[in-house]
Amino acid sequence: MIPPNSRILGKEDKRSYWRRLIEFIHPGPDSHEELLDALSDAEDNQVIGAESRLMLEGVLRMAALTAGDVMVAAPRMDLIELDAPLEASLHQVIDTGHSRFPVFEGERDNLVGILLAKDLLKLQRAPLLSIRTLLRPPVFVPESKALNDLLREFRNTRNHMALVVDEFGRIAGLVTIEDVLEQIVGDIEDEFDSQEDVGDVFALADETHRVSGDASLERVAEAFGTHLEVNAAEASDDTHFDTIGGFIAHAMGHVPRRGEHYEINKLRFEVLHTRGGAVKWFKVYPAPVEKNAA
8 A cells, every 4th residue: 555645746746747847848038028029929829918018017117126226315305394285285285286295394304294185174073183193104215125025015005105315214205005006007197187298109118118099199100209190191181199099090091900000110019909099008119111023
């Protein structure tokens, strides 16, 4: 009779053998660059979508960043003065649209706590209270704090803001959970953000670009150092396009479908994703050079 432990060891050895065999036949990525190439191949083979690849590359990019890389520098921080009149503080909250503010007393470097904008409503109901009673203790992190660790800390402590200090213990800036998440998903806009720059251009690790169909012609032209305009023979008095998606749809004569492409000024705009009859994402890269026939 075979001892039970022998069966377990045998099973573990067999599983390990098959794992080694699979890895030998289909080796996984061994470096950061190979992993990025694997993501590119997965997108090209329609295993993942363009937006998924952007987020996955964002996760990899975030792993190499620190709090100092994404913080709002101290001179640009919006602070509330502890002894400021309530009306002045309310106006500042409304004007900036932030939900959390570091509060200073005396000098800007003397930060005494974090104030939630919603807590100011309590002062209107109880004017005898002071802002000091509403302050929450600040969280301090070093500039070298890895974003992966910072995100984990935000989740565990339920804090959404941390003050960043330099090697000498001075306030270098602040970082929010939104700053961290934007490294993965891109800019997060809310009702206070400007709607003028809808869409954007993203540079990827394989030297291609992702261009939102909503990106403005001016933004795309500036990003690639080129000029985009409708063919003079096809133009009319009412021919005007604000977005790259509308421009290319007009140039092609129909709403592009996934996989179709359009070339202009030595650039190829390949359709990656459509939604609601419009292009959501383009993949942009140098147009292949045609070889002259022998």
